[in-house]
Amino acid sequence: MSFALRAIASEPANIRIARELRLQLMRGEREPGEILTHRKLAEQLGVSPMPVRDALRQLLAERALVVANGNRSVAVPQLDLARLYDLKTVRENLEGTAARLTASRWRPHQLARIEAILEASETTGTPDLSRNLDFHFAIYEASQSEVLLPLIESLWLQFGPYLTRVKALAGDTMGTGDTYHRRVVEALRARDEEAAQRAIVADISGAMTLLFSDHAVAARPNSTTITGRPRPEAQTSTQRILK
Numbered sequence: 001m002s003f004a005l006r007a008i009a010s011e012p013a014n015i016r017i018a019r020e021l022r023l024q025l026m027r028g029e030r031e032p033g034e035i036l037t038h039r040k041l042a043e044q045l046g047v048s049p050m051p052v053r054d055a056l057r058q059l060l061a062e063r064a065l066v067v068a069n070g071n072r073s074v075a076v077p078q079l080d081l082a083r084l085y086d087l088k089t090v091r092e093n094l095e096g097t098a099a100r101l102t103a104s105r106w107r108p109h110q111l112a113r114i115e116a117i118l119e120a121s122e123t124t125g126t127p128d129l130s131r132n133l134d135f136h137f138a139i140y141e142a143s144q145s146e147v148l149l150p151l152i153e154s155l156w157l158q159f160g161p162y163l164t165r166v167k168a169l170a171g172d173t174m175g176t177g178d179t180y181h182r183r184v185v186e187a188l189r190a191r192d193e194e195a196a197q198r199a200i201v202a203d204i205s206g207a208m209t210l211l212f213s214d215h216a217v218a219a220r221p222n223s224t225t226i227t228g229r230p231r232p233e234a235q236t237s238t239q240r241i242l243k
Contacts, residue, residue: 013047014054020045021055025064025076026156028129028163032078035068064157076161081217084162088208091155092201094148095136099184099200101143103193110142111188118185127170129163135181139188139200162211169210180206 011019021041024030038052045052056074059065068075079087106114117135121128133156140152180203187195211217 013051014058017041017045017047017051018055018058021059022064022153022157023133026153026160027133028160028167030076030161031164032076032161034076034161036065036074036076062154062157064154077158079158079162081212084208084211084217087155087158088204091152091159091204091208094152094155095140095204096197096201098140098143098145098148098152099187100193100197101145101148102139103188103191103196105144106142106188106191110138114138114142114188115185118181121181127167129167132163133160139184162217165214165217166207166210169214170207178203 021030030036036056038049038056041056042049042052056065060067060074063077065074066077067073102110114135117131117138121131121135136156137152140149143149180199183199184196184203187193187199
């Protein structure tokens, strides 16, 4: 996981909470449309409400969360089909590029970690979204690109909440060392840049295509109460929402 998502000793509570909420979003532990309140989150995390408010403000500024219900609360974005198609295209480009770079830049300890995550997935045979996240970001970290990694994290903050739905649609093929993951590792071992890029793109395309086939997602209109793009007035109402 990147520096931004790693725990740091003695870090302020609001930074720690924001990091934990990012991971929850990226692991699919928060669902699209889910309403988040600072009081409930404070109870769940065992902290006071004030650092939770600060963390939510930070995630709103990053557009990982949006305002909802007439600016009265904060929610996980629900993305319309056009936004999901856009997200698919950008993910394929950026994550494919990262995999391509990794194929030429990995160090032995980095490849060993990627292989270990894949082996653990294949051994358990149980879909694990946390391990799936670890697998992908072990690859992207090995690209040694400080530019790509935060951009990819931003994409996963948007896509992550849909992982639970993708998992349900995919059955046992997701997060369990599936064909695409094995192909990625084989390409990395061979330092085959094009094959590594193709395998990651195919993995992303497969997951996103499942979402597009989901009637509930496909039926969502282009404009909803909770959208993936904050409304202009939302940016000025953040302080009021979290008071």
